[in-house]
Amino acid sequence: MYFYIKALHIIFIVTWFSGMFYIVRLFIYNAEAGDKPPMERDILRQQFTIMIKRLWLGITIPSAILTLLFGPWILYMMGAIPTYMWIKLAFVLGLYLYNFSLHHIYRQQMKGIFIYTSQQLRIWNEVATIFLFAIVMLITVKQSMSFVWGLIGLISLVILLMTAIRIYKAMRSR
Numbered sequence: 001m002y003f004y005i006k007a008l009h010i011i012f013i014v015t016w017f018s019g020m021f022y023i024v025r026l027f028i029y030n031a032e033a034g035d036k037p038p039m040e041r042d043i044l045r046q047q048f049t050i051m052i053k054r055l056w057l058g059i060t061i062p063s064a065i066l067t068l069l070f071g072p073w074i075l076y077m078m079g080a081i082p083t084y085m086w087i088k089l090a091f092v093l094g095l096y097l098y099n100f101s102l103h104h105i106y107r108q109q110m111k112g113i114f115i116y117t118s119q120q121l122r123i124w125n126e127v128a129t130i131f132l133f134a135i136v137m138l139i140t141v142k143q144s145m146s147f148v149w150g151l152i153g154l155i156s157l158v159i160l161l162m163t164a165i166r167i168y169k170a171m172r173s174r
Contacts, residue, residue, distance in 0.1 A: 001077075002077045005070055005077065006074055012066040013067050015060075015063040016060060016067050019063055019064075023052065024125035025125065027052070027105055027106075027121050028118045028121045029044075030044075030045060045112075052106065052110070053110070056106050068096075088138040098131065119169060123165055133153075133154065134150075137150060137153070
């Protein structure tokens with residue numbers, strides 16, 4: 001039974017992350033639609049609103065809930081909780097806080113409020129990547145990973161992602 005619950009947990013993690021990665025892309029496109037002529041902007045925003053609602057309410061939120069249901073179930077079946085798991089759970093808490101921030105942006109865009117630029121949203125999109133790397137490394141490498149090397153790797157990833165975003169922005173500006 002344990003492996004079935006674990007498999008379901010992993011499946012819903014994958015669909016949850018897919019939803020979080022794609023929803024921010026849609027937020028970006030929706031924000032950029034504001035730069036289009038009024039007729040084109042209205043058509044694009046109407047379509048993005050439909051896509052955003054379906055993705056968020058039909059895939060992302062249900063996947064986050066099911067991930068949250070199966071995760072503690074696995075912990076219960078494991079019995080004792082190893083040290084690395086506490087660190088992973090701290091990252092998972094951060095991931096849920098990130099998810100709540102996306103829900104806040106979702107509600108704003110559904111009301112036609114666009115506070116964040118597409119560049120800010122591109123940067124915010126990479127937060128999920130950082131959580132993904134941290135969580136997967138912790139759960140697969142476990143005790144073999146040095147805390148210091150893990151932190152150095154995570155900081156290097158952040159630097160790499162921010163550099164890539166700046167390069168992409170420079171390429172788009174040309």
